[in-house]
Every structure is written in structure tokens, then in C-alpha cells.
Amino acid sequence: MYFSILRTVDETGRQCVSKMDFNQFAQRIQQPAKAQHIAAYRERYLLQPSAFSSSDGADVAQLDLGCAAFVHPAFLFSRNRDGLISRKHYNGIIVLETLPLASTEKAEKVREAVSQQPQTLAAFLGIDAHSVKILMRATLPNGDLPQVPNDIQSFHAHAWQWGVRVYAPLVEHCSGRLSLRNAALSQQRFLLSADAAAFFRTDAVPFILQQPHQMPQPLTETPDSKRPATAQLSTLMAQRRFHLLLNELLRKQADHLSDEQLLPLLGEACCADGLAEEETIHQAQCFFHRLEPDYVRCVLHNVYDRSCTPANTIGLNRLQEIALRLEEFMQRRYEVRFNTLLGQLEYRCRHSSQPHFCPVDEHVQSTMELEAQKEGINLLSPDMTRYLRARPLHFNSVQHYFDHLPQWDGKERIAQLAQRIPCNNPRWSQLFRRWLLGMVAHWLHFDERHGNQISPLLVGPQGCHKSTFCNQLLPPELRIAYTDSLDLTSRRDAALALNRYLLINIDEFDQYRESQQAHIKYLLQAPSISVRRPYATTAVTLPRYASFIGTSNRTDLLTDPTGSRRFICVNITAPIDVETPIHYEQLYAELLHALYHRERYWLDTSEETYVQEQNQSFEQLPYVVQLFQAYFRQPTPSETGEWLTPTHIIERLQKYSRIAIPMGQINNFGRYLQKMKLENRRTRTSRLYYVVEGSPEVS
Template sequence: MRITQVRDDGKVNTLRTLRIEQLVELMKVETKAQPVSKMREVLPYMLPGDKNDYVQKVPKLLPAAAFVRKNGMMVMAEYNGIVMIQVNNLSGPMEADEVKKWVKELPQTYLAFVGSSGKSVKIWVRFTYPDDLLPVTREQAELFHAHAYRLAVKFYQPQFPFHIELKEPSLEQYCRLTFDPELYFNPESMPIYMKQPVSMPGETTYREQVQTEASPLQRLAPGYESHEALSVLFEAAFARALEEQEEFQPDGDIHSLLVALAGHCFRAGIPEEDTVRWSRAHYHLPKDDFLIRETVKNVYRSGRGFADKSSLLPEQIFVMQMDEFMKRRYEFRFNQLTTQVECRERNTFNFYFHPVDKRQMASITMNAQYEGLKLWDKDVVRYLNSDHVPVYQPAEEFLYDLPHWDGKDHIGDLAKRVPCDNPHWPHLFRRWFLSMVAHWRGMMRKNYANSTSPILVGPQAYRKSTFCRLILPPCLQAYYTDSIDFSRKRDAELYLNRFLLINMDEFDQISIAQQPFLKHILQKPVVNTRRPNASAVEELRRYASFIGTSNHKDLLTDTSGSRRYIAVEVTGVIDVVRPIDYEQLYAQAMAALYKNERYWFDERDEAIMTEANQEFEQSPAIEQLFQVYYRAAGKEEEGEWLLAADILQRIQKAAKMKFSFGQATHFGRILRRLGVESFRKTHGVYYHVVALE
């Protein structure tokens, strides 16, 4: 049985497979460099989310499978059925040893060791089919592993009084190499048998029992740590004491204020010593320690009803209780792209956020009332619409948590998956890709937008639409769409704020009448519109970039030019099977933007696109008929100077055809695009043409 070790310190990224026995020996001793011990020394001084060289130097361990690198990507070679559950946030070695002592008694425990932080315990459990075999394909392994993880948690959690921290199960789940000379390893452990599941498990199959808050201070001031709760309660008591002393002056009778304050602190449940300490620290109160201590002591000795009445107002207590309940039971975030509040319940198998709907809101209200909190639907709505719910921006979360770029050209590799004869395609695609990422980051100036769109042209079954979808990583797939209706203008404008990438599938189906609005949408830098159910017009940030597909070559109909499109003819099936290293793909884009690489198209790029797009431009019937009956006159030729309407009237008579008003209005633009010389007179614009015999 083999596991995978990954060494990724920002400079070197290597894979190594190890037998379990080798790994156990590695964890029992530490190398001369002592990377784990040094990491444990710096961890207490690090803030959450900080990256540190000492941490990066400790290799990662992936217990679920043995991975190998193919074409620069990490792929599963062999699934070994090991599930890792974690007991985190322990106080130190004593609690860690206590956890190991409990799990040693279970015959299913395969390996248990103290984590690299020294304050956690990792427990490895083996799962197999009833015939001792294991899944072979990655798809089977992912389903098997997801069910096995949930079963392991449900089996181990009731066995010992320590909280198992729930993590989303995946084959790439890892922990770091550790140093634990007293780790527990049982190669003869009993595997847990499980049949191959056919679908992913539901998300509400386990729920931890809600425990009552043990700290009296945190019951009095919910949601606050002990020192913060003391501060809140003391300030509330001080406010009540000042209200009673209506005519109090800073240089007046301090003793009466101190007596009133001590009484309120006593009834609020603040310990005597803490009342003395906070009174001494308060700038309005006397600096005589003896007076403060004796006054407080006498009030506490003569008082009755300790902690039976908080100085906080009922409204304050209710809001604190509601805030504590929400943060303890749920995790909320406001998604800026969907403009919805999303939620997942803590201490359950709800690993993914879901929009809060009416059913979820009713469940929140019911759960609060089960705990004795008088919370109603309107209170939940008020909380969800407040700034107590943090803002979440999916693209920024993804981009700013990327690893260091490994130096390989992943953007160029993605472009080369599209077989074509256009030698400029990799360069233009790179520029468009950088522009898309820069747009997500808000680097584009307010007056500009990512107005250029690649158009993939080719027969069906060439995987054009699949390629467009694969540009976004899995975590951002919810912000991709290939369904946009340009006839519904308000919805189309809102899509600019709602989605990151819009695929104009079957681009040739966009009518000529919709082309002006399409041009407007492509170059629109911000969205000024009214959201559904809103009462005012807002200025919304644009995130969307565009890409398109078509089965037909004659698709560009804009008479003003085609510099906004990168049209390429796909000459073969696009490679969508080979996996994409999204983290490195976007890390390369971020590195390029950090180095100020140009992400906008200049005049040279636009000239290349305009020239390459000529073979994809649609030649209208009216243009073809003009070239049958007329041509542009040379500068030295006599020719005729005619109005566009006169030329069109002669063509209609000769061809015995009638043209619509829309076609007639575009005829002058067609003549100018064909290079026909013109000049303006009082009655209109005259064109210099020669009739063909």
C-alpha cells in the first residue's frame, strides 16, 4: 500500500510515492534540518491564512491514493482506501496523547499520530469492498471515498469525547509530514467493508448535538470571548449607574457613583476582582485603590441576587443571542455575483454553500426556537440583510489563493489544444485570457471593458462548447453560461455583473438587428440598471468576458469592422480530455499581470484580427449585387457620382429585387467599406462608381 508525498515550497514541486512502513519510520525520527520542530516554533506567532517558509518546507502527505505526474498533471495511479479524520485545536501534547489512547482501543485504527502543529491528531482508517478489493477508476474512488469518510466520522465520533473537525472528503486531502516518536501503527487493523456506492451521499447524514454554553459570562453576553464579555457587561453597568446619577459631575461625588456601579456589576454577574480591576482602569473613577476595593467588597458582601439581572437592555441581549446563535450554528456569506446570501450549517456534512431560500430560513427559525431563542422570520431576514454577513467574491477568492507559478506556459498549452491554421491564435488567446483575468481583478479602467471575443468556428462534435466551459475552473463553473438572449436587453446587461464568462453559442444565429446591441454590450464597462425587485438604478461592476462558437464561417456581419473578434477555424477535435492544471494556469496569468504584461489589444493586434477575420465576414446580398453591376471608380476615371439611393434603385430594377428598409440604410456603410470614393453635398453623400456592362 502506497501513499503520496508532495514537496512544494514554491520553488520545487515533486511527487514521491511511499510505502506505509517507510512513512512510519520517517515520522518516528526527524532529519537534521528539523523542519517540523521549526514549524511548531513559529506557528504561535502566525495569523490565520499567513504563509511561512517553515511551513512550506514540510512536505504534504496524501493518504488516499498514490499519484503520479502525467503531462505535468497529478493523476491517480492507485487508490488504497485510507480515510483520514482529524481531531484539531487541542491544547497540546497531553490532549493529543489522550486522543491516541482512545483510538488505540479500536481495532479499526490503522495509524494515529500527532499532527505537524503538535495540537492535532490524524487518524487513518482503511476501507475496502467486502471481497478486499478497491475501486480502480477515479470516478469510482471519489464516490467510495465520500461515503467512507462519512461512515468513519459516524463510527469514531461517539467513541471518544473529542470533536472531529469535518473536512470535505477528496482524494487530494492532505496533512503535513510530522514528527511523532510515539505514533500508533497497526498493520493488522480491521478494515471497514463497504459496497461500491452509485451516487454521492446526501449532505445531512450527520449532525453534532448542540451543547449548552458552559461559561456564565458568555451566557450573559453571547458571542463574546470572556474578556470581551466582561468589557461589554461592565460598560453596560456603568451606563446604568450614570443614568441613576442624573446630576453627576466628573468632579462631584465619585463615591455614590462607585456604589451604584458596584451594585450593577454584582447583579450582572461580574466577579468582584474583575469589577475592581475595570473600575481602576476607568478614567472617570478615583485612583485610590483602597477606596475602590473596599467599596466594591462591601457592596458585594451586602448584596443579594448575584447575576440575576444584567445591565444590558433586553434588545441588546436579544441581538447578542441571535448573533451568537447564527455564528455558532451556521456560516453565511453574501455572494457579490449572485447577489444572494449563501449558507452552510456547521458541524454537519454540509460542505458546500447553498442560497438561503424560504425553506432554509424557516429551518433557521425553528432551530433557534428549539434552543429557547425567540427568533422570528423577520429577525432572520434583518440579520441576513445586515453587514454581519461577510461579503464573498468568488473570483477574487480563487485568484488570491493561488500557488506560485511553476514557470511553464500553461496558457499557451491551453490555446494549442485548439487545432487551427492561424499562426497568431496562441498570442491573441493569451492576450484575451490575461484581459479576462485583469477584468475580474478590476484592473481595467472604468471607461474600458474586455470587448474582444474569441470565436471558434468548425463542424459539430469538435468540442467547441466544451472547451469554452473548461476555461473556468470547477469552483467557478457556476458563473459560466451559454444561454444569453440579446433580445431581452435588461437581462443581458445584468449578465455582465452575474457571470464571469459568457459563451455566445451558435454566434451566427445573432440577427443583424441585434448586432448594434451586441456591440454595445461588448464594450460596456459598467452596468447601469435596476435589479429585479429593486426600486433604484444602480451602477454595477462588470465581470463578464465573452467567447463564442459557430458551425458556419460567414458569421461576421458588422459593417463597421470586425476588430472585436478573434475568429479561428477549428481544423480538428479540440483536446478536452487531458486534465487542466487550473491553479498553475491562473497563477501564470496572475504572475504576468503582476509583471505589468500588456493585457489589452493594441493597433497591431487589431490589424491582425481584422485581416484574419476577412474570411469569416458575411457578404450581404446587396453587396454582391453591387459588385455585379458596379465597381468603385478610380481617381482618374470619369465614372458617375450617384447617391446611394440612386445606385440601389438601379440595382433593384436590373435585378428585379426589392430590398428592405434596413438593408437600404446599411448600403452606404457597405459602399464605404468597399472603398468607394465619396463626398457630401447638400442633398446627401455622392459615391464615385462605374457601371459594369
């Protein structure tokens, strides 16, 4: 692993390119050759930190360090025949850097925190001794790296964002922030620094990424609703400006002030300087760590309210002022969205290391109301409810997941997933592929006139991991929309489940009665749901997302006398492989690729016929049919039978067997006779079947 070093050698801007391996690089950081230049840089930074930008190049120009060396870890550079420097080899090294912290001690704390991550290749102080550089590696699943320039650019951008998501909580926990300005490949560089306690790991675990097919959406700082009407400062400059104002305030105060006395004075200075309220609160909570965070927030908010009254609230009545102040408070403190798949409001706090959205329940809403009242907003509970319901950003988890899938790499994974289920059905892989395609097609609403009408039924003994396999079919990002509990006692709840869940596992299918199985068949073919939600006054039509899969320990589980073309029953012959990891991104990328190329996702007539033939061994024969097979049969060509109605056959069966047959089985007896394809004819009053008795002699 080699790094490229570029340095300017004269006033004309001529550059010299060299390379060093990882061990040499570590030695140069821990034992720098030009320690005096780095010491001069750091001394200048301490005297006037506001004169430095976040760009290493600009800082070098200010210090006029003509011999300063830039390290480019992502590429190995070389000089071509024309004397031009060009990229030769991509290393897959990602550079993350923090914004300058308040002191070198805090930077060392961040370095120690990030060094605990197994993905950290190196962590060391930047040339200013107030920031930290973090190096990590990323590779494709096979251990290689992309070679095409466009592939390199998109791969590196996605890997950089993964690194930000992993390391940002660690850095924020140490009162720091990652810089979002060095995402581009051209910005993946830094000045050769010095850090005797630098951390290096040669066996760091790389990030494994699939080759993406497009650039990601750029990460940006969370925007604040800034009360001061003056300049909107960047996060970096705001952090530096806060500490400059703090130092200036401490110098002006001859007497020693307590934290409680210093806090409002600092708030007035920050407000007058144009710092955003939320940025000031965040920095003050880190500095005044002996004070309660809520106390710091309340004091600074009162200062900003008094010093920076928004001009657009003058002349408004009470209700208008509450509405505007509540809107400003919510946009400054929270992100709120409506998850259309789960049908619920979700939120997360801004300036928090928690990246996930959580449901907005009564407890969360009460907490939001209390926080708003702490800031002096005289609102009532209906005001917060009205705001949450009025302006949510709609978010679809399924669409978001498929929009961010990588390009399919061409490797068959659907067949591999089907082969994890050992069975004696030779066409199982083909049928399983049809079902998976139908599941994804209806998630994305390729067909809104039909539902996914087929459902696999995994039949096998206990302990063969049937339910575990069903749960693993969904990727972790969508697994919240999986359930193995379907309540058929409430038809409205069962209908709403078609909109609420992506995959419903009908666990222990044989426990459902014949009438309930008929309702399951109705749910399988329903393309949408027309239902009235709880507390609603009118019915609404909701899209259907759910597909079905089932499990059972018994083989006699199908009860419909007309046939079961919607169920794909397979008898499991060995335990299912649930230990091998599933590459979800490429699995669903393959399904999406097949759908975009118009592959059929429903069963044709021949496949339906095959399924019904295979399902005959899984049908549950009522004992009225078993009695018929014991006492009657279809006559051979040489025999003379008799034409009997189903009622006459039932009477003889009860007479011969001395068993009372339930009325429910009598009603369906004619369907079973038709299914056995007995010779029959229709009369004016009934249907007659041509049979011959094969019963023992009646005593």
C-alpha cells in the same frame, strides 16, 4: 522509503537515532517488540484518561517509559560530525491523528473507514488504543519533493490541510474528530504503537500539490458561542470530560435509568462543569443514538436555558432578548456569508462534514426559523430576515481563488491551451493570450474604466467540442459563474449578467439578429453596469466581471458594416482537445504573473488591423452588396465612370435584378460602399461614388 526512530537512552536525555524501511515499520506495529510497555500505557490510560494530554511527549513523561520510541516519518535524521541530530532527507509523509475516541471499538471503526481511501498509506491505533494514526504521501506534479527548507515547510503545511479536508468527513461519520494540533513539522511524530490489525498499503495514491509560495492560513476548531461563563475547554478535553461525567453519573445512579431519564441529568452535569452547549449536544447525539437528534437537542437546550441563563439578558425587554438569543443561536449553529460575485447569501452548518456553502433560500430560512423556535426563541419571520441581511460576512470567490494560487513554476501553459484549438490563424496563440489576460485583469479590476472588449469566436462544424472547451476554461471553483445562455430580449437581465458571471459563452452566435449583435458589442465595451435590481427603489452601479466567448457552425456571422475589431474569429480545422486535463492553478498563476509584470492585455492598433483583415472572411454580405458586385464595379484608369449617389445605385439594382430591396439594407448600403473603399466625394446634399456598370445588357 525510510522512517526515523528517535529514542531516549538515559536520564541525561541523550538520544539514539535509527531508521527502518516501510515494511519493517509495518512489522513493528503488528508485532511490537515491547508489548508490555504499550499494555501498561493503555491500562494507565483506561484508569485515568483525564491525566493524559494530546501530546505524546507529555504522556511518556507521565508513564516514565524511558525506552519509548518516537517515529518521525516525514524526515530521515542523521547525526553530524558534532554529534548533533539533523534532518537529512524529506519523505513527504503526512501524519494525521484523531482525538481520543470513547472506546477502542470506535477507534477500530475509524481505522476501517479511512483504510478505504486510496491515499491511505497506513492506518493503525495509537499507543492509547483510543486514537488512530493516519499516514499519507504528497508529491509535486513531477513526482519529486521540495528540497529547500522554506519550500518543505509550506508544502508540508498545505499537504497536511488537504489531508484534513479529505479525512475529516470520514472520521466525523464515525463519531470522531481529527486533531488540529500536529500541523507543524516538529509535531509530525508519534509513539511506536501496537496494532495487530493495522492497515498498510505500499501503492497508496499520493496527493499531488503544486509548490505553494506562502504558508496557508492555520485551521482552527469552529468556535462555539459558549453559554456557561466558566472555563472554555478545548475540544479534546471536552470530549474526555463528557465521558468522565457520563461514567460518574452512571455509577451514582443505583437504579437503571432510561435514556430519556438520563439525558437531562447528564445535561445538568455538563452545564455545571462548564462544557459548551453545542459540544454537549454533539457528544450526546453520538452516545444516545437510539434517540432522535432533534429530541436530544431540545432537551439539552432546555436544560442549559434553565441552568445557565446568561446574565446579560436580565433586565432586557422582549425585543432585545429575542435579538440577543437569535444572534447567539445563529453564531452557534451556522456560518453565514454574502457572496459578492453571485450576489446571494450562503450558509453552512457548524459541526458538519459538509464543507461547502449553500444558498440561503426560502426553504433554508424557514428551516432556520423552525430550529430557533425549537430552542424556545419566540421569533417571527421578519426577525430572521433582518438578522440575515444585517450582518453577513462579505466573500469574493474570485479574490479568494487568486489569493490561494501557488507560485508560477515557469512552464508555459497559456500557449499549450491555445494550441488545443487547431486553426489556420498564425497569430491565434498571441491573440488568445491577450484575451485571457484581459479576462483575468478585469476579474481583479486592474482597469475599471474599460471592459474586456475582445471576444474569440470559435467557428467550426458540429461535434468539434467548441462549447465543451469554453466551459473548461474556468476552474471548477469558479465554474458556477459560467453561462452559455444570454437573454438579450431583456436589457436589464443582460446587463446584470455582466456582474453575475465571469465568462459568458454566446453559443450559436449566428442565431442573433443584427440589432442584437449591436447590443452585444455594447456589452463588450461596458466597464460597469448602472441598473436597478428587482424590488429596489434606486439604481446602483455594479462592477463588471464578465468576459465573452462565442461559438458558431457558420462562417457568415458578422453583420456590422463598419467592421468587427472586437471579435477574434478562428476557423477550427479539427476537433478540439478536451480530454487532456488542464492544470488550472498553474495556468492562472501564469496569467497572474504576467499581469503583475505589466504585460499588455489589450489589442494595439496593428493587432486590431490584423483582426479586421482576418474577419473579412467571416462577414455576412447582404444581397444588396452582392447585387452591387454583380452589376457595378470600380472603373479602371482607362475607363470613364459616373458619379452616383447610393439611392441611384439602389434604383438601378432593383431595375436590373427585378428584386425589391428591404429598407433596412438600403439604410446601411452607404456604409458598405465606404468599406469597399470606392472613390467618392462629398456634395452639399449627398455623397457620390465613382462607379462603372458591369451588368449584362438589359432586355
